[in-house]
Amino acid sequence: MRAVTIEDGKLAIREYPDPIPGNGELLVRVRAAGLNGADLHQLRGGYPAPPGSPADIPGLELAGEVAATGHGVARFQPGDRVMALVGGGAQAELALVHERVAMPVPDALSWPQAGGFPEVFTTAHDALFTQCGLGLGDRVLVHGAAGGVGTAAVQLAAAAGALVTATVRNPEHHRAVAELGAERVATPDELRGSGGGGPFDVILELVGAPNFPANLEALASGGRISIIGTGAGSRIELDLRILMARRGKLLGSHLRLRPLEEKAEAARRVEHQVLPAVASGRVRVPVAATYPLDAVEQAYDRFRAGGKLGKIVLEG
Numbered sequence: 366m367r368a369v370t371i372e373d374g375k376l377a378i379r380e381y382p383d384p385i386p387g388n389g390e391l392l393v394r395v396r397a398a399g400l401n402g403a404d405l406h407q408l409r410g411g412y413p414a415p416p417g418s419p420a421d422i423p424g425l426e427l428a429g430e431v432a433a434t435g436h437g438v439a440r441f442q443p444g445d446r447v448m449a450l451v452g453g454g455a456q457a458e459l460a461l462v463h464e465r466v467a468m469p470v471p472d473a474l475s476w477p478q479a480g481g482f483p484e485v486f487t488t489a490h491d492a493l494f495t496q497c498g499l500g501l502g503d504r505v506l507v508h509g510a511a512g513g514v515g516t517a518a519v520q521l522a523a524a525a526g527a528l529v530t531a532t533v534r535n536p537e538h539h540r541a542v543a544e545l546g547a548e549r550v551a552t553p554d555e556l557r558g559s560g561g562g563g564p565f566d567v568i569l570e571l572v573g574a575p576n577f578p579a580n581l582e583a584l585a586s587g588g589r590i591s592i593i594g595t596g597a598g599s600r601i602e603l604d605l606r607i608l609m610a611r612r613g614k615l616l617g618s619h620l621r622l623r624p625l626e627e628k629a630e631a632a633r634r635v636e637h638q639v640l641p642a643v644a645s646g647r648v649r650v651p652v653a654a655t656y657p658l659d660a661v662e663q664a665y666d667r668f669r670a671g672g673k674l675g676k677i678v679l680e681g
């Protein structure tokens with residue numbers, strides 16, 4: 366098979382032996398694989414793939430057809446359309462996926478949409494609902510709302526009956542993010558200028574340090590802050606008295622390094638709670654651009670440039 370590889374900090378396309386599915390594994394003919402910030406991090410030499418995943422083939426999410434199944438596979442058969450989170454190795458013609466983390470692809474999703482779904486929707490769902498216990502009528506702030514996780518989070522929170530405020534630094538995308546379900550869309554500066562726009566019961570932090578301490582000031586009593594992305598900085602000075610006074614919770618998380626059973630649980634929750642809304646068209650996957658596997662460098666450059674709405678996806 367052909368696959369994207371990272372060699373000495375550079376991207377290339379190389380031939381690899383076709384992987385062979387083991388117990389419980391699916392061999393997937395990859396049709397689409399979304400790019401993520403983690404790929405750029407891995408290219409720069411950080412964030413290595415966890416043990417058991419290909420060390421030199423990037424890619425955390427994919428969609429494609431099951432080409433073959435390993436011993437004991439019960440949920441899928443050859444020809445099925447599946448999508449999944451993987452620890453690495455998605456940016457290839459073939460990839461191995463444990464059947465427990467695979468989800469069926471609803472007919473409503475094209476291959477690029479399905480390839481850009483698993484990482485960002487699982488992350489957004491896990492952060493908002495599993496960790497922060499988001500509920501009907503909660504006031505939510507999503508920072509970095511025009512990206513992959515942000516566009517997922519805005520839609521899921523709105524679908525769950527929350528009142529969503531979103532920060533988006535590119536004004537060109539404000540209307541589109543409002544159409545995804547945000548009641549208010551502002552630039553980060555506008556929100557700070559209006560006193561933080563709170564109180565918020567849940568804050569999804571996808572940008573990082575610059576949004577603190579305003580996040581603490583804007584937190585409602587009993588509020589939760591989920592820290593998922595720190596691309597703009599990870600170090601802050603925190604007045605713990607404000608956190609105490611708000612009876613607030615700071616939560617941090619990542620998906621990639623979780624054990625199989627925890628990823629499987631997250632996938633089952635997404636399957637149960639999100640896929641019906643995707644299938645009916647109430648929730649969609651915005652794709653900003655797609656690139657063929659051979660144009661992987663352009664795809665990474667486009668992701669790196671920012672200013673996009675939703676996902677950048679490689680097509681196989």
Ligand SMILES: NC(=O)c1ccc[n+]([C@@H]2O[C@H](COP(=O)([O-])OP(=O)(O)OC[C@H]3O[C@@H](n4cnc5c(N)ncnc54)[C@H](OP(=O)(O)O)[C@@H]3O)[C@@H](O)[C@H]2O)c1
Pocket residue numbers: 401402403484485488508509510511512513514515534535553571572575592593594595596597618619620621670671672673675
């Ligand atoms: N912990 C986990 O398990 C996990 C899982 C998935 C993602 N992540 C992380 O979460 C973050 C969001 O992921 P994503 O897939 O949504 O990434 P993305 O598609 O690149 O979106 C990031 C968004 O944040 C905005 N942004 C970046 N720097 C900013 C700044 N300094 N000020 C204001 N806005 C800024 C971007 O705006 P512009 O387009 O204008 O640059 C973009 O809309 C990334 O850091 C990613 O690595 C973590």
